[in-house]
Amino acid sequence: LLLPSSSDGNQRPNFIVMLMDDMGWGDLGVFGEPNKETPNLDRMATDGMLFPDFYSANPICSPSRASLMSGRLPIRNGFYTTNVHAHDAYTPQNIVGGIPENETLIPELLKEVGYKSKIIGKWHLGQQPQFHPLKHGFDEWFGAPNCHFGPYDDKSTPNILYYEEFQIKAGYSNLTQIYIQEGLDFIEKEVANGNPFFLYWTPDATHDPLYASEMFRGTSRRGLYGDAVRELDYGVGQILQKLKDLHVDNNTLVFFSSDNGAATYAKTAGGSNGPFLCGKQTTYEGGSREPTIAWWPGRVKAGQVSHQVGSLMDLYTTMASLSGVAVPKDRVIDGIDLTNVLLTNKEEERPLFYYRGNELMAVRLGKYKAHLWTYTNPLKEFEQGIDFCPGQFIQNLTTHDQVNHTLSPLLIHLARDPGEKYIIKSHTVEYKTAMPRLQAAVAAHRAKLVPGAPQLNWCDRAVMNWAPPGCEKLGKCLKGPQSKPFKCVWPH
Amino acid sequence: LLLPSSSDGNQRPNFIVMLMDDMGWGDLGVFGEPNKETPNLDRMATDGMLFPDFYSANPICSPSRASLMSGRLPIRNGFYTTNVHAHDAYTPQNIVGGIPENETLIPELLKEVGYKSKIIGKWHLGQQPQFHPLKHGFDEWFGAPNCHFGPYDDKSTPNILYYEEFQIKAGYSNLTQIYIQEGLDFIEKEVANGNPFFLYWTPDATHDPLYASEMFRGTSRRGLYGDAVRELDYGVGQILQKLKDLHVDNNTLVFFSSDNGAATYAKTAGGSNGPFLCGKQTTYEGGSREPTIAWWPGRVKAGQVSHQVGSLMDLYTTMASLSGVAVPKDRVIDGIDLTNVLLTNKEEERPLFYYRGNELMAVRLGKYKAHLWTYTNPLKEFEQGIDFCPGQFIQNLTTHDQVNHTLSPLLIHLARDPGEKYIIKSHTVEYKTAMPRLQAAVAAHRAKLVPGAPQLNWCDRAVMNWAPPGCEKLGKCLKGPQSKPFKCVWPH
Ligand SMILES: [Ca+2]
Ligand SMILES: [Ca+2]
Numbered sequence: 001l002l003l004p005s006s007s008d009g010n011q012r013p014n015f016i017v018m019l020m021d022d023m024g025w026g027d028l029g030v031f032g033e034p035n036k037e038t039p040n041l042d043r044m045a046t047d048g049m050l051f052p053d054f055y056s057a058n059p060i061c062s063p064s065r066a067s068l069m070s071g072r073l074p075i076r077n078g079f080y081t082t083n084v085h086a087h088d089a090y091t092p093q094n095i096v097g098g099i100p101e102n103e104t105l106i107p108e109l110l111k112e113v114g115y116k117s118k119i120i121g122k123w124h125l126g127q128q129p130q131f132h133p134l135k136h137g138f139d140e141w142f143g144a145p146n147c148h149f150g151p152y153d154d155k156s157t158p159n160i161l162y163y164e165e166f167q168i169k170a171g172y173s174n175l176t177q178i179y180i181q182e183g184l185d186f187i188e189k190e191v192a193n194g195n196p197f198f199l200y201w202t203p204d205a206t207h208d209p210l211y212a213s214e215m216f217r218g219t220s221r222r223g224l225y226g227d228a229v230r231e232l233d234y235g236v237g238q239i240l241q242k243l244k245d246l247h248v249d250n251n252t253l254v255f256f257s258s259d260n261g262a263a264t265y266a267k268t269a270g271g272s273n274g275p276f277l278c279g280k281q282t283t284y285e286g287g288s289r290e291p292t293i294a295w296w297p298g299r300v301k302a303g304q305v306s307h308q309v310g311s312l313m314d315l316y317t318t319m320a321s322l323s324g325v326a327v328p329k330d331r332v333i334d335g336i337d338l339t340n341v342l343l344t345n346k347e348e349e350r351p352l353f354y355y356r357g358n359e360l361m362a363v364r365l366g367k368y369k370a371h372l373w374t375y376t377n378p379l380k381e382f383e384q385g386i387d388f389c390p391g392q393f394i395q396n397l398t399t400h401d402q403v404n405h406t407l408s409p410l411l412i413h414l415a416r417d418p419g420e421k422y423i424i425k426s427h428t429v430e431y432k433t434a435m436p437r438l439q440a441a442v443a444a445h446r447a448k449l450v451p452g453a454p455q456l457n458w459c460d461r462a463v464m465n466w467a468p469p470g471c472e473k474l475g476k477c478l479k480g481p482q483s484k485p486f487k488c489v490w491p492h
Numbered sequence: 493l494l495l496p497s498s499s500d501g502n503q504r505p506n507f508i509v510m511l512m513d514d515m516g517w518g519d520l521g522v523f524g525e526p527n528k529e530t531p532n533l534d535r536m537a538t539d540g541m542l543f544p545d546f547y548s549a550n551p552i553c554s555p556s557r558a559s560l561m562s563g564r565l566p567i568r569n570g571f572y573t574t575n576v577h578a579h580d581a582y583t584p585q586n587i588v589g590g591i592p593e594n595e596t597l598i599p600e601l602l603k604e605v606g607y608k609s610k611i612i613g614k615w616h617l618g619q620q621p622q623f624h625p626l627k628h629g630f631d632e633w634f635g636a637p638n639c640h641f642g643p644y645d646d647k648s649t650p651n652i653l654y655y656e657e658f659q660i661k662a663g664y665s666n667l668t669q670i671y672i673q674e675g676l677d678f679i680e681k682e683v684a685n686g687n688p689f690f691l692y693w694t695p696d697a698t699h700d701p702l703y704a705s706e707m708f709r710g711t712s713r714r715g716l717y718g719d720a721v722r723e724l725d726y727g728v729g730q731i732l733q734k735l736k737d738l739h740v741d742n743n744t745l746v747f748f749s750s751d752n753g754a755a756t757y758a759k760t761a762g763g764s765n766g767p768f769l770c771g772k773q774t775t776y777e778g779g780s781r782e783p784t785i786a787w788w789p790g791r792v793k794a795g796q797v798s799h800q801v802g803s804l805m806d807l808y809t810t811m812a813s814l815s816g817v818a819v820p821k822d823r824v825i826d827g828i829d830l831t832n833v834l835l836t837n838k839e840e841e842r843p844l845f846y847y848r849g850n851e852l853m854a855v856r857l858g859k860y861k862a863h864l865w866t867y868t869n870p871l872k873e874f875e876q877g878i879d880f881c882p883g884q885f886i887q888n889l890t891t892h893d894q895v896n897h898t899l900s901p902l903l904i905h906l907a908r909d910p911g912e913k914y915i916i917k918s919h920t921v922e923y924k925t926a927m928p929r930l931q932a933a934v935a936a937h938r939a940k941l942v943p944g945a946p947q948l949n950w951c952d953r954a955v956m957n958w959a960p961p962g963c964e965k966l967g968k969c970l971k972g973p974q975s976k977p978f979k980c981v982w983p984h
Contacts, residue, residue: 029797032524032766034544034910036797046538052526221799221859221907268908274524274767277883305521305528307713367713391769391913393885415713416760418526421883 012113012196012323013296014252016243017315018236019068019200021061021122021207024262025052025289026274027229033272035221037230040237041293044256047302048295049342053414054310055352056260057334059280059287061207062090062124062456063355064259064312069125069136070103071316071327071335075355077103078452079125086359086375086402087490088281089456091124093146093464096485097455098126099136104328106316107137107198113325116195119143120182121202126455128463142182143202171224173211179203180235184242191246196323201239202259205232208266225269240295250298253322253342255315257292261285265386277420278389278398281492282376283354283361284420285369286389300342308341309352309364318342332448351441357490358454363442369420370409370438375402377492388492394421411435459488504605504688504815505788506744508679508735509807510728511560511692513553513614513699516754517544517781518766519721525764527713529722532729533785536748539794540787541834545906546802547844548752549826551772551779553699554582554616554948555847556751556804561597561617561628563808563819563827567847569595570944571617578851578867578894579982580773581948583616585638585956588977589947590618591628596820598808599629599690605817608687611635612674613694618947620955634674635694663716665703671695672727676734683738688815693731694751697724700758717761732787742790745814745834747807749784753777757878769912770881770890773984774868775846775853776912777861778881792834800833801844801856810834824940843933849982850946855934861912862901862930867894869984880984886913903927951980 029036030045031052057067063074070077078100081089091098099105107117118140119133126132126145133141183201190197205211205228212227216234220226236256243249262271264279264286273279273286280287292310294300313335320327321337334353340346354362361373376388379400389398396403397410397420411424411431424431466480521528522537523544549559555566562569570592573581583590591597599609610632611625618624618637625633675693682689697703697720704719708726712718728748735741754763756771756778765771765778772779784802786792805827812819813829826845832838846854853865868880871892881890888895889902889912903916903923916923958972 026524026767030522032518032522034767035799035907036542036544050528052528223908226908267914268905272767272910275518275526275764307527391884391886391911394883413760415527416715416718418764419883422759 011251012115014190014197014199014248015110015319015323016199016201016239016252016254017068018239018254018256019065019202019312020232020256020258021202021204022260022263022271022280023206023229023232023258023291024271024273024279024286025276025291026272027262028291031291032274035226037220037222037226038233040233040240041256044236044240044254044295045293047297048293049300049304049306049345051292051294051306051308051310053307054257054290054292055288056258056290056312057288058355059260059282060088060090061122061259064288065124066099067334068259068312068315069099069105071106071313071333072103072331073313073334073353073355075358075449076332076334076452078455080355080357080454081456081488081490082358082454083457083487084490085357086361086373087357087492089357089488089490091126091146091456092459093127094459094461095127095456095488096458096460096463098128098131100452100455101130105136106319107139107200109137109320109325109327110198110323111137113323114196115198115323116140116190116193117198117200118186119200119202120179120186122146122204127465138200140186143179171209171211172214172217174213175211176203176205176228176231176235177213177215180238183235183239187239187242187246191248198319203232203235206271208263208269210269223268225271229271252296253299254295255292256295257290257312259312261287261289264390265388267390275419277392277394278376280388281356282388283356283371284389284398285414285418288354294342296342301345304345306341306345306347308338308347309350310338310341311335311352314338351445353445358451360442360445363438363445364414365438365441367413367415368434368438369412369414370435371397371412372406372409372442373402373404374399374410376400381492394423397423409435409438411438457487458485460485503743504607506682506689506691506740507602507811507815508691508693508731508744508746509560510731510746510748511557511694511804512724512748512750513694513696514752514755514763514772515698515721515750515783516763516765516771516778517768517783518764519698519754520783523783524766527718529712529714529718530725532725532732533748536728536732536746536787537785539789540785541792541796541798541837543784543786543798543800543802545799546749546782546784547780548750548782548804549780550847551752551774552580552582553614553751556780557616558591559826560751560804560807561591562595563598563805563825564595564823565805565826565845565847567850567941568824568826568944570947572847572849572946573948573980573982574850574946575949575979576982577849578853578865579849579984581849581980581982583618583638583948584951585619586951586953587619587948587980588950588952588955590620590623592944592947593622597628598811599631599692601629601812601817601819602690602815603629605815606688607690607815608632608682608685609690609692610678611692611694612671612678614638614696614699630692632678634671663701663703664706664709666705667703668695668697668720668723668727669705669707672730675727675731679731679734679738683740690811695724695727698763700755700761702761715760717763721763744788745791746787747784748787749782749804751804753779753781756882757880759882767911769884769886770868772880773848774880775848775863776881776890777906777910780846786834788834793837796837798833798837798839800830800839801842802830802833803827803844806830843937845937850943852934852937855930855937856906857930857933859905859907860926860930861904861906862927863889863904864898864901864934865894865896866891866902868892873984886915889915901927901930903930949979950977952977
């Protein structure tokens with residue numbers, strides 16, 4: 001895969017991907033959060049390129065992250081379940097599967113052209129050791145294999161001794177500060193070593209259980225969630241400043257985004273999706289529209305806005321392109337190369353596919369989105385207070401049943417109706433003009449689709465962290481149960 | 493009222509109030525509009541002070557504008573109706589009442605200290621000649637007494653010959669360009685004359701019927717509403733640039749805001765209230781939270797955000813204060829002086845009262861809001877498709893009946909819950925701590941309240957523009973009907 005080296009004088013750029021956890025599009029001041037508490041991110045946008053039409057590949061953590069790492073939709077890389085139709089799945093501690101060996105992750109590609117890669121924070125591509133970052137291209141790893149550190153107990157989620165020092169107690173933890181320092185240290189080290197580097201900085205303070213360090217506790221107008229956002233914003237500022245201080249800012253492309261929409265079901269303990277509909281785990285805009293900024297002083301002109309319909313999967317292809325390494329040719333790569341978007345603010349039309357589990361729920365092309373299926377969460381769950389769309393209700397669209405609209409998809413114009421409130425009637429000229437193009441995009445996608453083997457069907461308590469590294473020293477290794485695989489339960 | 497003149501060397505600043513019509517908080521890029529089409533306003537915010545917590549005094553045009561002009565709530569200046577409880581009223585062509593003679597409007601105050609004042613655009617403080625701007629302190633007037641120019645016909649709204657040349661045809665009109673040029677001309681003239689000036693620039697292209705000039709038609713990603721916004725944004729840029737070109741930017745305080753929330757019932761032909769609940773004509777946040785920016789190079793520090801709970805009525809008191817004229821002492825003035833907010837970014841706690849017609853519906857103090865009454869619009873109207881809160885529904889809050897919650901008001905924390913989705917339960921410590929302060933503010937307000945005589949009860953077709961100025965020349969004067977007053981009908 002090695003391309004001609006950069007002996008033409010073009011230095012390979014460093015890459016930093018700052019991926020937040022469950023942070024919503026509407027959580028940044030620059031995207032309209034009314035408390036305006038993200039000065040560093042707002043400045044990053046002013047100094048870089050803002051992407052209001054950027055998406056994660058999936059509305060839930062693990063599949064989203066697997067797609068960012070592999071450049072491929074979950075339906076291809078296996079990060080979905082067939083246990084139940086159109087349900088969200090991820091990688092809890094008892095998951096048997098993980099990122100398949102034959103997926104080529106972006107740090108693996110970058111390694112071929114001399115990059116050093118580090119992940120700081122949440123991985124979530126599989127619980128078992130063979131799925132961990134160091135087995136898939138990363139040179140260094142500081143963080144957690146699954147969701148974030150604690151609170152855990154020895155019995156149901158036996159991580160406690162492994163991550164003891166990072167325990168979150170009543171919303172307090174110093175973990176984001178540690179992640180910031182780890183990031184700064186890695187940058188300093190690799191700049192000193194003269195290596196091009198890839199830093200995947202993915203703290204999780206905005207994922208339940210929320211936390212912030214003492215310095216930030218109680219400082220937000222929004223409560224603990226806002227404290228966490230403020231601390232992450234501070235971290236972004238620290239990292240960008242470090243790049244400037246080391247004079248590598250002109251040679252470092254930094255992306256900021258989030259892995260899925262805000263967890264609206266968490267009510268005021270979750271983030272904001274701004275004007276968008278519903279949130280995490282859904283295929284409405286609130287599920288996967290992400291607060292995205294690109295920053296590369298001297299290369300990406302300051303103060304730009306791009307309405308490119310983008311995906312986190314595009315970072316894969318873009319980083320490959322900019323580092324001069326070819327993406328694998330033996331498989332479909334869903335990410336597109338954003339180099340021209342970044343450097344010349346050109347837009348490229350591309351269809352965007354919204355999956356939930358094993359089902360293609362919706363498609364976007366240009367400003368139009370067609371819902372092929374609609375589904376929030378089961379009525380029974382909703383009646384128990386789990387509300388994916390609090391305060392929102394759109395007839396026929398926010399359905400608690402899984403409704404198949406494939407024969408007459410529900411059409412939305414996302415530029416004049418970002419909140420998906422006004423379904424365009426199927427007898428209109430607009431519908432008849434727009435829909436065939438969307439349907440052609442779906443047909444083309446389906447014609448080529450070869451689903452990967454589903455990785456998120458089987459669970460087994462035996463694979464949990466009963467005896468994580470370091471337990472011997474602490475004398476706290478536990479003996480897990482015998483292997484007894486069962487079909488994972490995915491409630492929505 | 494004349495204070496010592498500014499012989500101490502402090503030049504009296506010029507004032508420009510740019511008041512939009514039915515533009516929502518969420519319509520500006522800087523407030524999160526996803527299409528990001530307001531570069532001039534976004535820059536104005538970057539160069540000035542942004543007010544995310546700023547309100548109009550009322551959720552509908554006429555009362556809002558009367559309050560801005562008089563510094564007093566509609567319940568005091570008479571801009572409400574008692575024909576029906578808690579209903580919105582305004583000044584259509586057949587209204588008998590208007591701004592009372594004994595209200596002292598801001599241009600009247602400013603005249604005392606040598607200001608020249610001009611209104612460009614919509615007035616809406618009364619149809620009959622005695623209520624017009626030139627009778628209430630303005631030196632010049634270019635615009636319409638009621639809602640904007642056309643489309644009118646001779647029979648139901650006989651304005652057609654008066655405003656013939658400004659007709660709006662199929663969304664096209666050059667009117668905003670004319671308003672821009674009128675503004676630029678006035679500024680040039682008064683700067684040349686050496687007068688301190690007050691320009692009340694209040695175009696109405698974002699009020700139904702929407703319009704844009706040819707230069708802007710079809711340029712927005714959002715449709716005609718967005719075209720109108722883009723043209724207004726362009727106008728803001730032109731006016732600010734003119735101030736710079738004439739070197740009076742350091743001596744001119746410019747406010748940008750809107751008279752009420754976006755008309756959500758207009759669906760995609762209306763604006764956006766961002767994350768806020770409902771819109772125009774309601775006392776939810778979408779009804780009166782306004783996109784507000786202050787700009788005064790050299791005096792108001794660039795790049796600031798103020799969470800001051802502000803009101804358009806405060807412009808009255810602030811302009812009086814900065815120009816060195818006292819506000820009337822013989823009446824309650826509801827506007828507070830924002831001078832310290834602007835110059836030092838201090839915040840002052842003050843209660844904010846949300847009225848609908850003759851009823852106090854809600855109160856805000858600090859970050860808390862208490863709903864004393866809830867009401868959207870009548871169920872019958874709603875069932876006919878007039879929806880004040882499209883896609884939104886909050887149990888007990890977005891009621892179609894007028895519900896009296898005075899005994900146990902519905903409490904909202906607006907900083908962590910700007911969308912008013914999560915009513916704080918009345919048995920909680922938070923409720924018991926916050927509510928007494930809100931109730932005390934209401935009690936203090938009510939104790940002092942002397943409602944003004946209601947001006948919006950009576951209508952009469954005889955007062956309409958049957959023979960407007962200029963009709964003789966065109967030979968098109970009409971003879972109106974005999975006077976036959978009737979109680980105006982206010983449907984919601
Ligand atoms: Ca997540
Ligand atoms: Ca209005």
